[in-house]
Amino acid sequence: MASPWIAPSILSADFARLGAEVDAVLAAGADLVHFDVMDNHYVPNLTIGPLVCEALRKHGVKAPIDVHLMVKPVDRIVPDFARAGATYISFHPEASEHVDRTIALIREQGCRPGLVFNPATPLEWLDYTLDKLDLVLLMSVNPGFGGQQFIPGVLPKIAAVRERVRALGREIRVEVDGGIKSENIAAVARAGADTFVAGSAIFGAKDYAATIRALREGIATGNAGR
Ligand code: DX5
Ligand code: ZN
Secondary structure (H helix, E strand, O other): OOOOEEEEEHHHOOHHHHHHHHHHHHHOOOOOEEEEEEEOOOOOOEOOOHHHHHHHHHHOOOOOEEEEEEOOOOHHHHHHHHHOOOOEEEEOHHHOOOHHHHHHHHHHOOOEEEEEEOOOOOHHHHOOOHHHOOEEEEEOOOOOOOOOOOOHHHHHHHHHHHHHHHHHOOOOEEEEEOOOOOOOHHHHHHHOOOEEEEOHHHHOOOOHHHHHHHHHHHHHHHHHOO
């Protein structure tokens, strides 16, 4: 399995000091920047768009940017995020009229496509898409807000995705998003995740490095139990 990645969700960062916040989590050992895009239409909240992504690149952020689109429609905004410096672009299949076309568009634009599953979204969406993806993102909360409770029913779903990825034999990241903290991350790793989003757990802590270290220890415990 690929080496574990920690992806702080900047949704819980101090937006008035965003560049410094991103620098701080990367210096504290984060692997990629999770960038939550909400449109007050697909989800009941409104956040940040391509201008902010571009501003982070101009600020000097070199780490991969993991754009999680919670917007409907999807396709219009994909080229803007590609130009703004996104690395991964993930979207919810319910938000796109033509899922295969959106995946191809993300790839054509030079980014890595990911598909996102809400807690109640069935994995059948992977039947004809998995071989075209670089990432599968499983939501362990309903999308729209940071700081929600982890939904444990997602654990068997993580295991099912890991098994599909293993059977396919291609490197595809299995990412989990929502309510992850040092107390439950071992179970998420044990189920088969390799990429871990954490918003409030990291940005709500005083010491980012100590928090990321604790998350990594949890992952190691979980992997040992696999
Ligand atoms: C929810 C977002 C998540 C969220 C994670 O719609 O996709 O990335 O901000 O935040 P925590 O870790 O606080 O649940
Ligand atoms: Zn997210």
